[in-house]
Amino acid sequence: MLFNQIAQNKRRTFYVMFGFLLLVALIGASLGYVFWNSATAGVLLAVVLGIFYMLSMLSRSTEIVMNMNQAVEIKHESEFPELWHIIEDMSLVGKVPMPRVFIIEDPSPNAFATGRDPEHSAVAVTRGLLNRLNREELEGVIAHEISHIRNYDIRLQTTALALVAVISALVNLGGNFFWWGGGSRRRDDDNNGANVLVLVLSIFVLILGPLAASLAQMALSRNREFLADASGVELTRNPQGLISALQKISNSEPMKNADPSSSSLYISNPFKDKSWTHLFDTHPPTEERIARLERM
Template sequence: MPRVFIIPDQSPNAFATGRDPEHSAVAVTQGLLAMMNREELEGVLGHEISHIRNYDIRVSTIAVALVAVISFISGFASRFIWWFGPGDRRDNDREEGGNPITMILRIVAILFAIILGPLAATLVQLALSRNREYLADAGSVELTRNPQELISALQKIENSQPMKEADRSSASLYFENPFNRGQHASLFSTHPSTADRIKRLEQM
């Protein structure tokens, strides 16, 4: 049994946290309790409990740590390339204007190291977050034996007001994106679109 908390926010939402089932907690907003009936609330809580059962918080933490490590390595690599890359910087400085081809190669390498590496890692992290949401939806149906509960909850939440106090760094923990409700999912979304989630649930 996870610990249960109520968030004083009128936006309907919920989230789960904890590194494992023995150290877990589920929180729901006052808005969710006011908007949902018993069955819909059961579907949402089934989704959050599935996150705990699937160790999704631990997976997300590892993903964040990997992004940080990749960013650090990319920063180190960019500095290494700048000072010790093709050609010798000190020799180039002796030449008037330096070697333009070498400078272009350095700049391109730095762009790859600084921008593309961390960006690719972040996109992988967000894709993982979206896939874990689908898995938690399936887990909720497994627990409740009724996909319509979750479908009805998602439909109610889709166009509701965003949360006032949510932190963007923890957006992936919530049942539904606490920001930008009703927007289409993109590569930079922490959650799949509501329409896609409902479509998968209808096929169960």
């Protein structure tokens, strides 16, 4: 059951990422077709922007995210020995280098992992997590975060953020062209019914692109949480520890120091807000996560 869930979640992630990349290419093609009469030019622009944003975010993702969430790095195990040893143990079991350790001074229990790869990763936990969880529960949470590192979710989330930024930049560029009356579509082409239809569909894609990107990013985040839950249990062989931790975290107060753009990184939504359709939720419902863990 455990390995079936892991395999299923990996397949779903592939489908979501494929759709995400297709959306970026489609928006680029739409921009190029509307303003330069060349879908290829738009796709090339999207690729160049994507590479730029990817390199920029991956090179300094840890420092940026930790600063935004007011996290302070722990340099030595003597400061928080139990936390340090649990992270050390789970890293050893997960066969990844030990990540840097950070503390967030917030009474609400939560945690997240970030970085560009296992060799340049970091784990942050709140003061509330250390105060409210026992060792078994803390091991469940840390195993979950180590699984994000082990499964390269940290790089995947950074990639998703870069793709969202690319889509935003492309749509903003299109908006500026519209505002200033830009574009080089030929008047005689616009009289052709088929060209008019493609033009309308391209504009439609540019308008709805950011919404579709947000949905794809949230779907990716929810799926990777399921995968990290299952992979975490693979490390601890104890689903009850994570179940109990999720119950305590979900019943706690919202965080005060969390950055909204980082909310999808946390093990549970730090702001406790939910959409009635769940389409815009950064995390799957806690009840569903617990139900899956109980079946392992």
